[in-house]
Amino acid sequence: MDGRRRLWLAAGLAILLALGVVLAAVIAGSSRTSSGPSPSSASSRTTASSTPSATQTHAPPAAAPAPLPAPPTIPELPAAPMNILVIGSDSRANAKEQNNQTVTTGQPSDQRSDCLMLIHVPADRQKVYGISIMRDNWVDIPGYGASKINASLEVGGIPLVVRTVETLLGTHIDHTVMLDFNGFKTLTDGLGGIDVNVTLPFTATFETHHQFVAGINHLDGQAALEFVRERYAFPDGDYQRVRDQQTFLRALLVKLSGGVQNPASVLGLVQFATNYLTVDDGYDPMSVAILAYGLRTVDPKASVFFTLPTAGTGTSPDGQSIVLPDYAGIGDVAAALRDDTLPQYVAAHGY
Template structure:
């Protein structure tokens, strides 16, 4: 089912404040961050030198030996790679520019917030991939600063503090952090020829081209995909539905890559890399060797096995200082933390009916 763009706003209408536009656009950045690992891994594997085996050369029969043959030394048995362990990756979506990203990566303060946050968990058996979205206004304890919205960690102390804040919230060590901006998102979607998204909750967009999203499967190009994952004012529950739409698009994007070999074609990969990587900052530990091991460990992960859900909350409220926030659900957060620690997140997902990304 197609997309029907509505007429643009009339000339002379008031433009949204800059801060509001920034908040609307920040949230989609994490999607580029989520696929960047796959893009980087594919780029490495597709561009690594190939070892060609030369055809055997025919030779004349060997002359009779006049000396005893030398017994070759036995070839040492290679040491196998250790089995994969569970891995946690924090994806941060930010409106950061290149210079701002450098400041944030070093732990400095800057005028940016992590307004899209996804905690990605890869279990040791690599049979699935879990993405846990964190609401940007979730009220948490920021180490060294006290209570605050979770997304303020990036502004106050850069990537290190943002990482520490999520670690404290979930009681989990984060192995790697990836921060991305949204500027390459539309071009990446277009490079894949658009993405088919099954829209369960139709809506009329309220920003940019005021795109109409009817129910059913919609082929979204880059600009339409941006509108889809940015929208929040069209929904009574605002950011909650926006997060669900982001998760829907992520799964659709990953499904297309898996089904159509989006990361097996060298030209497509090169285009994706050129589009995404200039907008991404990774921690120093995410080296080529680390990516190679990660790619190898995911070799048996079935396509479409990703599960995405939002960390349960206790609803919206207002602090004593007048801030509009989302309250934590301590019992639910503790249950997620325990499932992560014990390697039973699949059981938690099944018990709470989260297979479809609720």
């Protein structure tokens, strides 16, 4: 696939949905209820001029109202750490169908995992950690060989993406969530857009060429897509794009931080969101709802997002522009995940 003709999906696409489901579902607001219509005054009283007749019969007593259904409940999330791999596909078609075809037939598909973020949920669920993995990292893809890490989805589907990231970080991934192009826009619009503080103004180089001015910008789905995808407008390309993705995510979490924790809202939003998700077999809508409701104690402002260490850029043997992994730095992150010492790692590196 020619990377020059591809409209890359930025590394913040899937994370919007993953944390939108994880956090937005629990704080998006309570369900509204409305009372039934009141009986009309004409049917509930006799006018002053009416006279009862000898043949008038009394109406039968009204039936007792049916009991209200019990409010929905969601089981508590077990107090154990969890790793969720969030994948943003650059598919212009249907990422789920393409993934299924690759897994079933072994044939490559026309999509790459240009978003990769590991979401670590600690056992105490006071915050979450998001670790962005730059799409051009030149790594060993198990059974395939050295390549950009985003090629793992193209050649082996989600299972190979998981194996590649587990090998790189030496950690187990519990669940996967994948989102494509259209799902990102739909879900952003479904949230009413997001207010983002743009610190580096720019004009997008594709599609509507949206202009992002300094300060607060209200972004609908299309503008948000251009914000998190843009890289050519910046001298350091993908590095600024990752920073913008993290800015967008933080803005999303701030917007969602003031709602009401309501199981009915959780279930409703999760059911809607899963129409746009590709998840692993063990991650059904109720599993997502359990995670979402379990994270109602998370403080969005305390959550931390950072990029997996890199050692600069270079050129692959076949001439591609690549990102060089910092394996010593990656080893430190892997150790923090293994030893449950991410808070100490984050503090030491100033994130």
